Amino acid sequence: MNISITKTTTPKAKPTMDNLPFGKYFSDHMFVMDYAEGKGWYDPRIVPYGPLELEPSAMVFHYAQEIFEGLKAYKSKDGHVRLFRPYKNFERMNVSAERLAIPALDVDFCVDALKQLVELDRDWIPEQEGASLYIRPFIIATDEYLGVRPSDTYKFLIICSPSGLYYPEGLDPVKIYVEDKYVRTVRGATGFTKTGGNYASSIKAQVIAHERGYSQVLWLDGVEQKYVEEVGSMNIFFKIDGEVVTPMLNGSILSGITRMSTIELLKKWGVPVSERRISIQEIFDAYQAGKLEECFGTGTAAIISPVGELRWEDHVMTINDNQIGEITQRVFDTITGIQTGTMPDEMNWVVTVD
Amino acid sequence: MNISITKTTTPKAKPTMDNLPFGKYFSDHMFVMDYAEGKGWYDPRIVPYGPLELEPSAMVFHYAQEIFEGLKAYKSKDGHVRLFRPYKNFERMNVSAERLAIPALDVDFCVDALKQLVELDRDWIPEQEGASLYIRPFIIATDEYLGVRPSDTYKFLIICSPSGLYYPEGLDPVKIYVEDKYVRTVRGATGFTKTGGNYASSIKAQVIAHERGYSQVLWLDGVEQKYVEEVGSMNIFFKIDGEVVTPMLNGSILSGITRMSTIELLKKWGVPVSERRISIQEIFDAYQAGKLEECFGTGTAAIISPVGELRWEDHVMTINDNQIGEITQRVFDTITGIQTGTMPDEMNWVVTVD
Ligand SMILES: Cc1ncc(COP(=O)(O)O)c(C=O)c1O
Numbered sequence A, B: 001m002n003i004s005i006t007k008t009t010t011p012k013a014k015p016t017m018d019n020l021p022f023g024k025y026f027s028d029h030m031f032v033m034d035y036a037e038g039k040g041w042y043d044p045r046i047v048p049y050g051p052l053e054l055e056p057s058a059m060v061f062h063y064a065q066e067i068f069e070g071l072k073a074y075k076s077k078d079g080h081v082r083l084f085r086p087y088k089n090f091e092r093m094n095v096s097a098e099r100l101a102i103p104a105l106d107v108d109f110c111v112d113a114l115k116q117l118v119e120l121d122r123d124w125i126p127e128q129e130g131a132s133l134y135i136r137p138f139i140i141a142t143d144e145y146l147g148v149r150p151s152d153t154y155k156f157l158i159i160c161s162p163s164g165l166y167y168p169e170g171l172d173p174v175k176i177y178v179e180d181k182y183v184r185t186v187r188g189a190t191g192f193t194k195t196g197g198n199y200a201s202s203i204k205a206q207v208i209a210h211e212r213g214y215s216q217v218l219w220l221d222g223v224e225q226k227y228v229e230e231v232g233s234m235n236i237f238f239k240i241d242g243e244v245v246t247p248m249l250n251g252s253i254l255s256g257i258t259r260m261s262t263i264e265l266l267k268k269w270g271v272p273v274s275e276r277r278i279s280i281q282e283i284f285d286a287y288q289a290g291k292l293e294e295c296f297g298t299g300t301a302a303i304i305s306p307v308g309e310l311r312w313e314d315h316v317m318t319i320n321d322n323q324i325g326e327i328t329q330r331v332f333d334t335i336t337g338i339q340t341g342t343m344p345d346e347m348n349w350v351v352t353v354d
């Protein structure tokens, strides 16, 4: 399929690239493609960024048949535009699509479309340290119909936002609240996908955690409310007595691409790492025994976020004296080094655009 | 707040009111109101039905911060327009709003707005038996922002769809598949609300059930996958050995207004009815003992839907010889009689518009 390109005739003023907020400004263009039952995905096009016109009866407004992805583009010192493992994002989008009864995408085609879009908007990629072009592919159901069933029509879009840090804390350790009342999802439901409903369901607990002075919530499993799952938009890692542990992919947490990359790096370095079920009680026991050495979150938006405090019920666990740990720092340096091109990409993770 | 009214200058052709589909046609007008943090709900207006213009970054497309309601208007033989328990819908909408971190609505104001809208579009209310004007209030998050947090801006709309039967079966008993793999939701999550994500998560199991020849799925609880919860868009009732039983409100099922009305009627009639936890094994045991006498679903869209067959794993339970049961019929006759005005409204459920 050929991608038609309509360039904007009224380029927007770019925001000041210093101290950029996350996900608030959008570049000049977007990619759009439509789907109709019997016809498949059609009319792929890059057009000026602008509003969507949808009937109030469009299914996405009522039944949230919607999925999304998130990845980043960086510009390296020599001016090359670099995408971090973009195939993984579109492969995961197809996993989400399958669960949400949304038609699959052609992964290679999507990466190609993304390259063309990012190339066109390359001047929107910030070069400041810690900043990047955050890329948001998403699919929404557009049938004008109020019955509950899969839509016959969809829109797939890619929008781009020059963005700074996701957490204002940056690499300063964050405080995380272990949620013991609300539940995000459960095995058998949609927790392993990136679908809007998972996030809608998480907002309230996050608001309460904020009010209590915590920046994020750590979710426990929906069945027993005992086992650690993940943070709002990050997977979670613990270093306990020399071993790095992260919850296994159990159907209710997202298979994070930063998680996957972190595990691959640790293995390469010979650091013991295991993916398994881990209860919050075990974390607390390790803490009390002085063996909870590091804790960090992994996710595209924040990349690596050290956790300095975990609160579980009345227990406050201060981790590594509220300092970033050694492994945490090494994973952060390596992943950001590869992303921005200051370190060699030995794993072949980066796809350059030009 | 005063509701401004802009009438359409190009009224649409009405569909043939015989054999109307459900939720496919929409009336000439809609109600719209906006919300901004610090300002509250503002600018309530009735305007011609038409598309919404939203930025691709609008939060509803990404994080499904959205809730909805569903109720019906009927026209009685003497021409009066009748709404069935509309206050309950807006009260429940506020329950959903609270869980989804969406600002509350003024219930009386909403019923008033709805009355004005329905009065204006009264010619869109079908008078055919079984048909009605299906009313869909909904709220969507509109902030142009990609971080996960509550939106600061929202849109509240009410749209109206002249609709026929929800199930093509009508009062013919439906076949229902007991879902033992997929899960809709779990206590602590959003199951008791009407938020899009609950429905998105349910679509896949429903598609599979359809392929197997079943019209709906009966969900089991998310924790043990043992206890009966509800159907896709209905609560469920069983008559076992003379007693009517329905799952208790446990935080993961919707508090249906038809369910509530059914319980109130049964109590008034002196029919034993209990709300409690009920396992699918108990249903099957009752079936085997010849004591599963009736089964029916309750919901605004289908009103009362007799269940003729329940399939659980390899067990096929045929209920009441695939005929509508006595209690099922009586509840159906009474609720529809009250809704349409052919029976006295002793419970004061109906709100007339004019
Ligand atoms: C719920 C959730 N968990 C984990 C992650 C981390 O995944 P990734 O590393 O692919 O960004 C994200 C963000 O994408 C997320 O939304």
Ligand SMILES: Cc1ncc(COP(=O)(O)O)c(C=O)c1O
Pocket: B070, B230, B231, B232, B233, B234, B235, B254, B255, B256, B257, B258, B259, B298, B299, B300, B301
């Ligand atoms: C999940 C679910 N359960 C039950 C119901 C029945 O509720 P009500 O009787 O208020 O329509 C509905 C429909 O509204 C529903 O969507």
